[in-house]
Amino acid sequence: MRPNKRDEIVRKALEVFYHNGFHATGMDLLVKETGISKTSMYRHFRTKEDIILATLRLRDENFRNWLYRRIEAMADTPKEQLLAVFDALEEWFAKPEFRGCMFIKASAEFQESDHPIHAQSAEHKRLLGDHFLKIARFVIARDPEELTRQLMILKEGAIIMAVMGHSDNPARDAKSAAETLIAAHSG
Amino acid sequence: MRPNKRDEIVRKALEVFYHNGFHATGMDLLVKETGISKTSMYRHFRTKEDIILATLRLRDENFRNWLYRRIEAMADTPKEQLLAVFDALEEWFAKPEFRGCMFIKASAEFQESDHPIHAQSAEHKRLLGDHFLKIARFVIARDPEELTRQLMILKEGAIIMAVMGHSDNPARDAKSAAETLIAAHSG
DNA sequence: TGGAGTGTGTACTGATCGGTAACGTTTGTG
DNA sequence: CACAAACGTTACCGATCAGTACACACTCCA
Numbered sequence: 202m203r204p205n206k207r208d209e210i211v212r213k214a215l216e217v218f219y220h221n222g223f224h225a226t227g228m229d230l231l232v233k234e235t236g237i238s239k240t241s242m243y244r245h246f247r248t249k250e251d252i253i254l255a256t257l258r259l260r261d262e263n264f265r266n267w268l269y270r271r272i273e274a275m276a277d278t279p280k281e282q283l284l285a286v287f288d289a290l291e292e293w294f295a296k297p298e299f300r301g302c303m304f305i306k307a308s309a310e311f312q313e314s315d316h317p318i319h320a321q322s323a324e325h326k327r328l329l330g331d332h333f334l335k336i337a338r339f340v341i342a343r344d345p346e347e348l349t350r351q352l353m354i355l356k357e358g359a360i361i362m363a364v365m366g367h368s369d370n371p372a373r374d375a376k377s378a379a380e381t382l383i384a385a386h387s388g
Numbered sequence: 389m390r391p392n393k394r395d396e397i398v399r400k401a402l403e404v405f406y407h408n409g410f411h412a413t414g415m416d417l418l419v420k421e422t423g424i425s426k427t428s429m430y431r432h433f434r435t436k437e438d439i440i441l442a443t444l445r446l447r448d449e450n451f452r453n454w455l456y457r458r459i460e461a462m463a464d465t466p467k468e469q470l471l472a473v474f475d476a477l478e479e480w481f482a483k484p485e486f487r488g489c490m491f492i493k494a495s496a497e498f499q500e501s502d503h504p505i506h507a508q509s510a511e512h513k514r515l516l517g518d519h520f521l522k523i524a525r526f527v528i529a530r531d532p533e534e535l536t537r538q539l540m541i542l543k544e545g546a547i548i549m550a551v552m553g554h555s556d557n558p559a560r561d562a563k564s565a566a567e568t569l570i571a572a573h574s575g
Numbered sequence: 576t577g578g579a580g581t582g583t584g585t586a587c588t589g590a591t592c593g594g595t596a597a598c599g600t601t602t603g604t605g
Numbered sequence: 606c607a608c609a610a611a612c613g614t615t616a617c618c619g620a621t622c623a624g625t626a627c628a629c630a631c632t633c634c635a
Binding site: 206237238239240241244 | 611612613614
């Protein structure tokens, strides 16, 4: 079997789009940065938009897998796992390649809510929320949905503050807030 | 005095950039949407980037003035004012022209942290945080800085969830979280 | 009255946009 | 070995990008 060129395109394009932005990355730059010919790209994908969608699918898979496994590795109980989300965020923010959430940026560049790219970004957040909710059901009995929505708000807010804010450690702030909220919901 | 054309450009360009995005808005579209000639724009501004920066300055002024006055009108005590931020957010999210936070979008499209547009967006968040901190000092004595950072996280997170999320009312979720946090910090 | 300053409209620049055509080369497989 | 699919290279397409040049109209003020 030949090494899968399509996957290679998606893998490399992901890095370029994440680092450079979507509109700001032209196909010529994509060719230069990935070292893959334009002919090859358009043999596997109809349009630039299709490439973007494929990178977002890969990013969704990579990020959710990483986060889920990370919080499982760091914590034993469901409650500790919910809090470990913010420890994982802290690790993410510290990575040198950290450039914010790719889906927030995608939905910022493609704003119409019925646009495929926007819809797919929203889907990523929905899947994350579903996973958190499953865990939250083990932690509290009354209104785990509200707690989950609030934890999502903390997570997204921490990401924004990590990109734009002046706070040293938004993940730690968010985690201590999460501790308070979980305690309040449990009481 | 002639009516100030420069201000008119900034006012109208603000709407177009906010609705359409920065990279996605070309100068020709800007001319069409604003009804102002390209010659006139380049007489008042050297580059498109200068126009963007001017729109962000106006947006910062408009938004902060609106928010500050709104929470003053809605609440008497400092604690109620901090919570009224989220009532104001709810009003904002409900506006038909709501398209998320212009500064989050700007910093998503211009990612380099030393880019003037990115820096100006971060400055907006800093000014907001400073204002919240002044109020928070009246509410709690111990670590108002941390509470402020957490409220900022809630605010930014609520905006993201309003744009991408599936929750009905992220502002309400954020507000109830803020109530819990303030109570915890006060106790 | 007559510039100076400000505005519009149109046409233009070179560069870049997303995407394609043609052609030769490599590579896995029958 | 032979063939076909996959790949790279190069050149190209029309459209659009940010920005400029030029001719002309209006208004203010000396």
